[in-house]
Amino acid sequence: MVNKYMIDAEHVVAQLNQGRLFDFSGGVHPPQQKSLSNTTPINTIQEPPVLYIPIKQHIGTQGNICVVVGQHVAKGEALTQSSNPFSVPVHASTSGIIKAITQHPSAHPSGIPEMTITLEPDGQTQWQLMPLLTDYTKVEQVVLLERICQAGITGLGGAGFPTHLKSNPQKPVECLIINGVECEPYISSDDRIMREHAWQIKQGIDILRHIVKPKQIIIAVEDNKPQALNALKTACLQDNGITITSVPTKYPSGGEKQLIQILTGEEVPHDGLPIDIGCLMYNVGTCFAIADAVLHGKALVQRVVTLTGQALAQPQNVWALLGTPISHLLDIAHYDPSKQLVKKVIMGGPMMGFTAVNDTVPVVKITNCLLVPDKQELPDIEDERACIRCGLCAEACPAGLLPQQLFWHSKAKEYDKAQAYNLDACIECGACAYVCPSEIPLVHYYRKAKTDIKHIALEKEKSEKARERFETRQARLLADKQAREEKHRLAAEARKKTMDNKGNDAKDKIAAALARAKAKRAAAQNNPPTDSDK
Amino acid sequence: MTLLTALLIIGTLALIFGAILGYSAIKFKVEADPLVEQIDALLPQTQCGQCGYPGCKPYAQAIANGDEINKCPPGGDATIKKLADLMGVEPKPLDGDHGVEDVKKVAYIREAECIGCTKCIQACPVDAIIGASKQMHTVIIDECTGCDLCVAPCPVDCIDMVPVKPTPQTWQWELGKGVGDIPIKQVL
Numbered sequence: 001m002v003n004k005y006m007i008d009a010e011h012v013v014a015q016l017n018q019g020r021l022f023d024f025s026g027g028v029h030p031p032q033q034k035s036l037s038n039t040t041p042i043n044t045i046q047e048p049p050v051l052y053i054p055i056k057q058h059i060g061t062q063g064n065i066c067v068v069v070g071q072h073v074a075k076g077e078a079l080t081q082s083s084n085p086f087s088v089p090v091h092a093s094t095s096g097i098i099k100a101i102t103q104h105p106s107a108h109p110s111g112i113p114e115m116t117i118t119l120e121p122d123g124q125t126q127w128q129l130m131p132l133l134t135d136y137t138k139v140e141q142v143v144l145l146e147r148i149c150q151a152g153i154t155g156l157g158g159a160g161f162p163t164h165l166k167s168n169p170q171k172p173v174e175c176l177i178i179n180g181v182e183c184e185p186y187i188s189s190d191d192r193i194m195r196e197h198a199w200q201i202k203q204g205i206d207i208l209r210h211i212v213k214p215k216q217i218i219i220a221v222e223d224n225k226p227q228a229l230n231a232l233k234t235a236c237l238q239d240n241g242i243t244i245t246s247v248p249t250k251y252p253s254g255g256e257k258q259l260i261q262i263l264t265g266e267e268v269p270h271d272g273l274p275i276d277i278g279c280l281m282y283n284v285g286t287c288f289a290i291a292d293a294v295l296h297g298k299a300l301v302q303r304v305v306t307l308t309g310q311a312l313a314q315p316q317n318v319w320a321l322l323g324t325p326i327s328h329l330l331d332i333a334h335y336d337p338s339k340q341l342v343k344k345v346i347m348g349g350p351m352m353g354f355t356a357v358n359d360t361v362p363v364v365k366i367t368n369c370l371l372v373p374d375k376q377e378l379p380d381i382e383d384e385r386a387c388i389r390c391g392l393c394a395e396a397c398p399a400g401l402l403p404q405q406l407f408w409h410s411k412a413k414e415y416d417k418a419q420a421y422n423l424d425a426c427i428e429c430g431a432c433a434y435v436c437p438s439e440i441p442l443v444h445y446y447r448k449a450k451t452d453i454k455h456i457a458l459e460k461e462k463s464e465k466a467r468e469r470f471e472t473r474q475a476r477l478l479a480d481k482q483a484r485e486e487k488h489r490l491a492a493e494a495r496k497k498t499m500d501n502k503g504n505d506a507k508d509k510i511a512a513a514l515a516r517a518k519a520k521r522a523a524a525q526n527n528p529p530t531d532s533d534k
Numbered sequence: 535m536t537l538l539t540a541l542l543i544i545g546t547l548a549l550i551f552g553a554i555l556g557y558s559a560i561k562f563k564v565e566a567d568p569l570v571e572q573i574d575a576l577l578p579q580t581q582c583g584q585c586g587y588p589g590c591k592p593y594a595q596a597i598a599n600g601d602e603i604n605k606c607p608p609g610g611d612a613t614i615k616k617l618a619d620l621m622g623v624e625p626k627p628l629d630g631d632h633g634v635e636d637v638k639k640v641a642y643i644r645e646a647e648c649i650g651c652t653k654c655i656q657a658c659p660v661d662a663i664i665g666a667s668k669q670m671h672t673v674i675i676d677e678c679t680g681c682d683l684c685v686a687p688c689p690v691d692c693i694d695m696v697p698v699k700p701t702p703q704t705w706q707w708e709l710g711k712g713v714g715d716i717p718i719k720q721v722l
Contacts, residue, residue: 106702108702108705109707110700110702110705110707112699112700112701112702112705114701114702444707447707448706448707448708451705451706451707452706452707455704455706458704459578462579462679463577463578463579463580463679464579465677466579466580466581466660466677466679467574467579467590467591469660469661469662469677470579470581470589470590470591470659470660471591472661473659473660473661474589
């Protein structure tokens with residue numbers, strides 16, 4: 001059955017060629033700060049003295065650690081393995097010795113320690129490459145998917161969903177969309193990778209084309225990145241199957257659902273996935289990593305990270321090894337502590353990022369930016385004031401939600417009502433909080449409500465399981481008791497029976513004895529004793 | 535005659551309607567969710583017995599029969615509020631006689647000290663302890679409800695109740711503590 005919302009790739013491309021784009025409701029225009037970091041090439045930096053590699057850097061389950069402390073590992077060697085399809089391995093970001101396998105502060109808003117492998121680089125940078133699949137068009141899709149999984153590739157745009165799962169759609173793919181929008185202010189990592197490595201991105205797109213067989217391919221780049229757009233156009237000059245389009249600068253047009261709406265005019269259902277309407281979206285950095293894995297046999301061990309903010313003397317983009325502590329990157333960019341009252345590093349952009357708990361937190365697969373603002377740049381959140389019901393948040397919401405209602409209900413912990421207003425459709429872009437004149441950290445409330453709802457569901461599931469186990473146990477105890485009673489009853493009956501039997505025996509014996517005695521007496525009377533007997 | 539006709543008509547109508555009503559009472563019988571099941575679904579299923587009943591289901595039964603709703607410390611105020619909503623009564627603070635609301639804990643057996651007496655296994659209401667006579671016992675953490683019932687029977691006191699540590703997956707966002715703040719505001 002064909003979904004009625006399924007897009008028609010030919011129609012979409014024809015519209016794009018006529019220069020027709022759609023728009024999503026809401027969105028904001030924060031001041032652009034990309035020029036801080038996007039003017040210099042991506043810097044290849046010195047290896048840090050130590051790497052902290054968390055064993056789980058994606059959405060899904062973690063693998064099992066397959067190295068031991070003291071072991072020497074080569075660059076690109078897998079540190080974890082698993083046969084679980086929701087698991088992708090992590091790799092040694094460079095060659096060196098495993099120093100420890102311990103808990104280490106995580107690149108997560110909570111900073112709660114996570115299992116992390118500490119690696120001390122030996123300075124040799126010896127690669128352990130996987131066999132090259134240069135002639136990938138002659139290789140089966142499943143082999144390529146396996147390679148993408150083994151290379152540890154997850155979506156590098158932000159969510160960290162395993163790429164091999166996404167690349168195995170069960171529905172026909174109309175449009176393969178390559179996302180080069182990068183709408184967060186400040187961040188320029190995708191911008192630089194598009195400018196400098198457009199060819200390799202093109203190679204990655206070709207591999208994806210072979211795997212998912214889309215009808216059309218669209219590359220979208222925001223119009224504040226003309227050089228990146230030109231570089232991709234040059235790389236795709238010979239290829240008629242790829243449409244490169246420039247979309248107007250607006251936050252958050254890089255959001256998956258928002259970009260699909262801009263390009264196709266169709267909305268992804270709030271409880272659905274882009275594939276439900278025939279779209280599949282990849283970040284440009286993911287395409288680069290796929291080409292690296294398939295054509296060069298390299299696992300995902302590094303990514304482009306934007307180091308930016310007024311407290312850095314040399315903002316730039318760098319190739320950071322996964323696991324590099326952020327303190328090392330701050331040194332590279334010449335962090336000036338005098339520009340900040342307290343050391344504060346934001347992982348991710350100003351709209352969706354979070355404050356890192358300390359500077360030993362490592363760069364992980366989804367870390368696209370470290371923002372180190374000075375005192376005036378990003379002032380601390382002031383005390384929130386009462387909501388004045390101005391409605392600006394509803395105008396700014398790109399998902400068409402009612403942020404005020406969500407706020408009331410989230411704050412009052414009326415989660416069922418918040419869910420009735422589609423809290424789970426919130427993409428946490430921060431547009432509502434950005435426009436709020438009362439400085440209410442709206443997204444905070446939503447994130448708290450979301451984690452609470454998840455927690456309640458988890459507890460519910462657990463208590464359901466406990467109830468089941470309790471009842472099973474009760475039933476078992478009851479059955480045991482009944483079995484025991486039954487056994488006792490049977491034993492008692494048997495005993496009684498034997499007693500009865502024994503009783504009969506005794507009677508018989510007595511009767512027999514009496515009979516014998518009687519017979520004897522009778523015999524004595526019949527044959528009186530003779531003298532000869534005397 | 536008129537009287538007789540009227541009586542007959544009314545009587546026939548009464549019979550017909552009675553038959554229809556009787557039939558629909560059987561045919562369209564509404565299976566109401568029994569109250570005990572509904573109450574049981576709200577209770578935390580810790581099976582700890584702190585309420586004075588041997589498990590959550592018996593307490594649910596007692597509430598349905600009119601017992602107080604504030605005797606469940608593991609459920610705490612949240613559960614009391616839900617029970618109050620369901621029963622249509624005013625929520626009350628937790629009854630201190632039955633214990634206080636605590637952080638979630640699980641049992642942990644110091645295995646080196648375990649003598650293998652199986653007493654804790656018999657006490658566990660959800661079969662979350664594995665082991666055999668004269669063999670070391672251990673707790674299946676994922677199944678443990680933290681009910682505390684295994685601690686008292688242990689003759690060598692080798693069972694600890696350990697608070698569950700949050701992981702990034704189970705962590706609950708605190709507001710206004712400065713942890714994980716989202717920056718958002720820009721003045722430049």
